[in-house]
Amino acid sequence: MLVFSDVTDLDLAETLVCGQSFRWILQPDGSFAGVAYGRSVKVRMDGSTLYIDGAEERDRELWSNYFDLSEDYGRIRSEISLIHPVLREAAAYAPGIRVLRQEPYEALCTFIISQNNNIKRIKGIVQRLCDSFGEPLPDGNHAFPTALAMSSLTVEDLAPLRAGFRARYLTDAAQKVHSGEVDLELCRTADYGRARAELMKITGVGVKVADCTLLFGMHRVEAFPVDVWMKRAMERLFPGMTPDDFGNHAGIAQQYIFHYSRMHPEIFGND
């Protein structure tokens, strides 16, 4: 059991099941069970104390990194709140959202799966992908499969996932990442346009999936993914503004806006 005290600006429900990660499952006792970096754990908060059950002391840095605990989200909220009053309201609405630092290849695959899909079904496909091809862990869960493990699979092998037309996108991603044709490490440091173009070499990766991969897998917080929800939110809440107007923490602003929009569907109703 790992314990982090004095944790602020973290709400597990807002952060783990709001559509940035697809492997966390709410348990009957209120904790969240999930796997990251090949570690299967259950996490819960009590006040400002974060408990990670099943984690080892030597992984303290790994989990601190995963939850981005060294970042001061209060300061970031203050800064982005100056950009627009509605952004201030969205950030204040769910101040416990953090941008997780997920594994790059996992973020890539899960957001390939996400296209023209809904979160519930995305989770099911990801679950079957891990159970079928991920390394088994001591408690029966499975790590996210590596690009190596997936590189030898065919679309027929992936049929049980019921991923539909996305199956061939996954095999293409696995092969290009494993071969090095697509360099995920380069995407961490290259200038943004270059990083995005690198990911878009993969069939099935367009601007939006690339932006999500960069934001959630490489922690490129300048990314501002625009999906159907964000497009509506931009039109209704931020008319005339573009992603460039949201600053160097645009990705964090995006998460506040995305969550706020989904929690207020009436904003977009019958015009």
Place this chain on the structure above:
DNA sequence: ACCCAGGAAATTC
């Protein structure tokens, strides 16, 4: 039966 879902490729105009 119809529409939509954290889009992108394929086709058509």
Place this chain on the structure above:
DNA sequence: GAATTTCATGGG
């Protein structure tokens, strides 16, 4: 080149 259609699958 820009606009439209198609792509599997499942739930409402």
